[in-house]
Amino acid sequence: MRASLKWLGLGVVVAACVGYLVVSATGSSAEYYQTVGEMRSHGSSGDVRVLGTVQNDVVRTDGGLHVRFSAAQDGQTMPVDYRGTVPDIFKPGIQVVVDGRMGSDGVFHARTLEAKCPSKFSSAQSQGTPTN
Amino acid sequence: MVLAGLGSAFLLASLALVVLSAGVGLVAGRGDDHRLAAVGRRAFYAGAAGLVGASAVLLAALLTRDFTVAYVFEHSDRSLSIPLTAAAFYGGQEGSLLYWALLLSAMGSVSLAAGAAASVRLTAYANAVLAGIVAFFLVVMVFVASPFALLPVTPTDGLGLNPLLRDGGMLIHPPFLLAGYSAFAVPFAFAIAALLAGRQDAAWVAHTRRYALVAWGLQSVGLTLGMWWAYHVLGWGGYWGWDPVENAALMPWLATTAYIHSAQVQERRGTLRAWNFGLVIAAFLLTILGTFLVRSGVLPSVHSFAVSPLGPWFFGFLVAAVAVSGAALARRSGQLRSPVPVEAAASREGAFLLQNVLLVALTAAVLWGTLLPLISGMTGRELVVGAPYYERAGAPIMLALLALLAVGPLLPWRRVRGGWLKLLRWQLAGAALVLAALLAGGVRQPGALVALPLVAAGLVTCLLEYGRGAAFARRLAGPWPAAAVRVLGQNRRRYGAYLAHFGILVVAAGLIGSHVWQQSREVTLRPGESVTVGAHTLTYEGMASRSAGDHDELVARLRLGDETLEPARLTYPSLGGQALTRVAIRSTPLDDVYVVLAGADGDGVAVTVFVNPLVTWIWVGGALLVAGVLLGNLVRPEAEVERAPAPVGATAPAR
Numbered sequence: 001m002r003a004s005l006k007w008l009g010l011g012v013v014v015a016a017c018v019g020y021l022v023v024s025a026t027g028s029s030a031e032y033y034q035t036v037g038e039m040r041s042h043g044s045s046g047d048v049r050v051l052g053t054v055q056n057d058v059v060r061t062d063g064g065l066h067v068r069f070s071a072a073q074d075g076q077t078m079p080v081d082y083r084g085t086v087p088d089i090f091k092p093g094i095q096v097v098v099d100g101r102m103g104s105d106g107v108f109h110a111r112t113l114e115a116k117c118p119s120k121f122s123s124a125q126s127q128g129t130p131t132n
Numbered sequence: 133m134v135l136a137g138l139g140s141a142f143l144l145a146s147l148a149l150v151v152l153s154a155g156v157g158l159v160a161g162r163g164d165d166h167r168l169a170a171v172g173r174r175a176f177y178a179g180a181a182g183l184v185g186a187s188a189v190l191l192a193a194l195l196t197r198d199f200t201v202a203y204v205f206e207h208s209d210r211s212l213s214i215p216l217t218a219a220a221f222y223g224g225q226e227g228s229l230l231y232w233a234l235l236l237s238a239m240g241s242v243s244l245a246a247g248a249a250a251s252v253r254l255t256a257y258a259n260a261v262l263a264g265i266v267a268f269f270l271v272v273m274v275f276v277a278s279p280f281a282l283l284p285v286t287p288t289d290g291l292g293l294n295p296l297l298r299d300g301g302m303l304i305h306p307p308f309l310l311a312g313y314s315a316f317a318v319p320f321a322f323a324i325a326a327l328l329a330g331r332q333d334a335a336w337v338a339h340t341r342r343y344a345l346v347a348w349g350l351q352s353v354g355l356t357l358g359m360w361w362a363y364h365v366l367g368w369g370g371y372w373g374w375d376p377v378e379n380a381a382l383m384p385w386l387a388t389t390a391y392i393h394s395a396q397v398q399e400r401r402g403t404l405r406a407w408n409f410g411l412v413i414a415a416f417l418l419t420i421l422g423t424f425l426v427r428s429g430v431l432p433s434v435h436s437f438a439v440s441p442l443g444p445w446f447f448g449f450l451v452a453a454v455a456v457s458g459a460a461l462a463r464r465s466g467q468l469r470s471p472v473p474v475e476a477a478a479s480r481e482g483a484f485l486l487q488n489v490l491l492v493a494l495t496a497a498v499l500w501g502t503l504l505p506l507i508s509g510m511t512g513r514e515l516v517v518g519a520p521y522y523e524r525a526g527a528p529i530m531l532a533l534l535a536l537l538a539v540g541p542l543l544p545w546r547r548v549r550g551g552w553l554k555l556l557r558w559q560l561a562g563a564a565l566v567l568a569a570l571l572a573g574g575v576r577q578p579g580a581l582v583a584l585p586l587v588a589a590g591l592v593t594c595l596l597e598y599g600r601g602a603a604f605a606r607r608l609a610g611p612w613p614a615a616a617v618r619v620l621g622q623n624r625r626r627y628g629a630y631l632a633h634f635g636i637l638v639v640a641a642g643l644i645g646s647h648v649w650q651q652s653r654e655v656t657l658r659p660g661e662s663v664t665v666g667a668h669t670l671t672y673e674g675m676a677s678r679s680a681g682d683h684d685e686l687v688a689r690l691r692l693g694d695e696t697l698e699p700a701r702l703t704y705p706s707l708g709g710q711a712l713t714r715v716a717i718r719s720t721p722l723d724d725v726y727v728v729l730a731g732a733d734g735d736g737v738a739v740t741v742f743v744n745p746l747v748t749w750i751w752v753g754g755a756l757l758v759a760g761v762l763l764g765n766l767v768r769p770e771a772e773v774e775r776a777p778a779p780v781g782a783t784a785p786a787r
Contacts, residue, residue, distance in 0.1 A: 014493065022500055028524065033514045034513065042513065049516055063656045064730045064738050083654075
């Protein structure tokens with residue numbers, strides 16, 4: 001009985017440590033995930049991840065390393081500015097997830113830009129067509 | 133047309149047979165009836181044969197380009213090479229279900245044939261469980277997602293395969309992962325059978341040891357190849373992005389890793405019974421949960437899965453599996469108290485237990501991060517976490533696991549006698565040496581300064597064990613190397629495990645190096661201009677464009693020392709102008725120079741250059757780990773004889 005109490009105590013300590021790790025890591029790094037429309041209606045502060053569809057106004061400069069475009073979803077649009085490597089399948093019509101924050105200039109400054117990528121469960125022709 | 137009918141008939145016959153097998157197996161288990169048990173097994177074998185037939189038909193339909201079949205139309209076209217066409221067998225939703233059921237029924241058949249000689253009752257119940265799982269897949273294929281569905285009109289050509297997926301790594305990593313998951317259903321089935329039969333001894337553990345190891349080995353291969361593919365093809369400079377799809381593959385691997393260690397405690401000391409049942413059940417449920425998450429589209433992922441009707445089916449199966457396992461566990465919970473509790477924390481079994489707790493904690497942390505969007509979405513706005521969460525929550529746990537890799541294998545069963553300092557002197561020396569070398573080399577990142585010495589200590593432990601085995605061989609078994617080979621051969625399980633440990637430590641060194649010291653730069657270069665990243669200078673020489681079959685290539689030439697790197701961008705006009713990056717990588721044991729062509733601007737190019745230190749060691753370590761599994765797994769458990777020296781400070785005989 002003494003032995004099992006000791007193990008139980010050790011288990012509680014380990015669980016508490018892991019719980020603390022998970023909670024503190026969640027608190028410091030969790031971000032809202034929303035569509036352009038949801039972000040417009042909730043407003044935003046701090047880092048958020050936003051899902052939107054790339055519109056036809058894509059401007060690429062610096063050999064493609066700097067890109068500006070509008071992302072739209074749920075009837076709302078926002079301008080996005082991103083510097084970095086752009087995914088292969090990036091083009092008007094595809095869905096992207098941008099991670100960053102809304103600047104005071106009204107432009108969303110993205111740190112990362114990910115394209116929703118093709119999965120093995122969808123065929124080639126269904127790629128690159130707007131899905132919203 | 134004819135083929136599709138034949139395939140559907142095979143599936144239907146198979147379903148009838150496994151449903152019969154499940155019922156007969158259950159009755160045979162209850163009555164301990166030899167003859168009925170044999171009938172149940174034969175029905176299972178016949179069901180497996182039906183799945184082999186269905187698989188042959190699907191392959192034939194793909195290879196003969198039978199576009200009357202919807203699956204063939206959706207996943208191949210006439211220009212696709214033969215190997216890629218054959219790979220479409222498991223490349224799509226319906227085909228991957230058939231592939232899963234085929235492997236499950238094949239491995240299940242082998243395990244049932246082997247188990248029947250040992251225990252009729254246990255095997256009859258295991259038969260019922262395995263047949264139940266196969267029946268689920270068959271019901272889905274017969275009623276919801278048939279690989280043999282027909283198209284109303286016959287097209288002249290198929291839709292083909294996305295160019296991103298036309299790659300060797302993509303071809304081979306999913307089947308390994310799926311095979312690993314389906315193999316793990318065997319330990320699960322025997323665990324549930326032991327609960328149903330009221331057997332708490334380690335018979336089910338011993339019988340399924342090799343299946344668990346095979347499952348773990350296959351999952352390890354699948355994960356390593358998946359990382360390799362992501363690194364070489366996707367062109368973002370990394371190999372792991374903590375996407376839900378990756379996490380879904382990682383969690384069962386973590387749980388299986390825990391189980392293959394705790395199983396040894398039950399085999400050797402008869403303890404941790406309830407824990408092992410719980411772990412096996414959890415690992416199996418995680419494979420189903422992973423499949424559900426990946427197929428249902430309930431999580432935000434950069435992989436946009438085709439919305440499929442399979443989500444609710446897998447969810448239902450998950451709920452049923454939880455209910456059945458929970459009921460079986462609850463029914464026997466009173467009898468599951470271990471006869472010998474773990475005597476002391478500082479013992480081999482104590483180390484295994486701690487390792488298990490850490491792995492379960494890591495699995496829980498990954499599960500929380502993966503499910504957070506679902507959980508937070510139910511109560512309000514959807515929250516997501518990315519790599520920073522997993523690094524912050526996971527790194528301390530991984531460091532503790534690294535420390536255990538150095539200490540755990542040294543500890544004797546039952547309890548340690550003697551001082552810690554004496555036990556760990558070589559490990560401490562190795563760690564101190566690496567720490568001093570890192571400091572002298574100007575390394576100041578705390579992550580590397582803690583983790584790499586721990587890796588060194590772990591490697592010392594593995595080498596010491598091999599050294600002790602070699603010394604033992606020379607003393608007792610005559611002149612070596614012949615003697616060393618004999619000692620190795622007689623203790624394959626032990627030395628296989630140390631080789632796997634060695635492999636995972638090498639992987640860890642690669643992960644740490646590439647994580648802590650990765651450097652990257654994004655630049656635009658005119659011909660003749662150079663960029664320096666870390667210790668490497670690349671000079672842009674020029675660009676060429678050429679046409680190659682179904683795509684156009686834009687190739688940049690960059691000079692690195694006396695080598696030329698040629699990153700390229702491929703464009704597929706037939707696929708709506710889809711672009712594809714071809715990364716150029718120069719690998720050495722020290723670091724990889726990884727160049728991505730981002731775009732062209734007049735005669736200039738935009739490139740992203742990564743320097744990824746030690747990445748090669750991830751692939752080397754993965755290969756060592758798998759070699760260790762193969763070495764440890766080729767021995768029959770009955771023939772296992774412990775002839776190696778007992779660990780330092782042992783107070784009890786090995787058994």
